[in-house]
Amino acid sequence: MAGTGARYFFLFLVGLVIGAVASVMGMRALQARQDPFPDALMHVQQWHLGQLKTNLEANRCNATDTLPHFAALRSTADDIEAAFPENRDDARFTKAAGGLRAALDDARANPPLNCPSLGKTMETIGGACKACHQDFRG
Known part of the structure; x- marks a missing residue:
């Protein structure tokens, strides 16, 4: 047994x-x-925003410290619609992506020169990200 x-x-x-x-x-x-592209794109953008936050906390807010991250964020923002083709025709999505690009264009054209202005610029960029994430993040 x-x-x-x-x-x-x-x-x-x-x-x-x-x-x-x-x-x-x-x-x-x-x-x-x-497709790993959408997640990869968001991870890269999150990393650059994290670097900006680290710079802000370390009081490294010169344009030379922030412009490379703004440039990378702006470059990757061009790929948002391609990364999320299922949302490409949604007016809210394209408006939010355009708002992010506009905020990043403004950050590059008028780079923050001190930490308080970097904080405000990051709030603007964060608001543009949040506008999309509220409606489309799963």
Whole structure:
């Protein structure tokens, strides 16, 4: 009787391992079908905003410290509609993306020269991001 129980337990463990392996393989297959571009774009923009915040906290608010991040943010903002083609025809989405580009154009044309003005510029950019995220972030 103990031998039968041990066999059933062994088969249960084998089934559990095979199920776990099959689940991981299935999840990897689904993940491989997803386009990484939208998430990558948002991660890059978030990183540059984080660098600006770090500069602000470290009192490094000169134009030479902020302009490279504004330029990178502006460059990646051109790809927002391409990254989210399902929202490309939505007027709210294009308005929010245009608002972000306008805020970044203004930040590059009139770079903040001190920390209080960098804080205000970051609030404007953050507001432009929030306008889109409120309606479209999943």
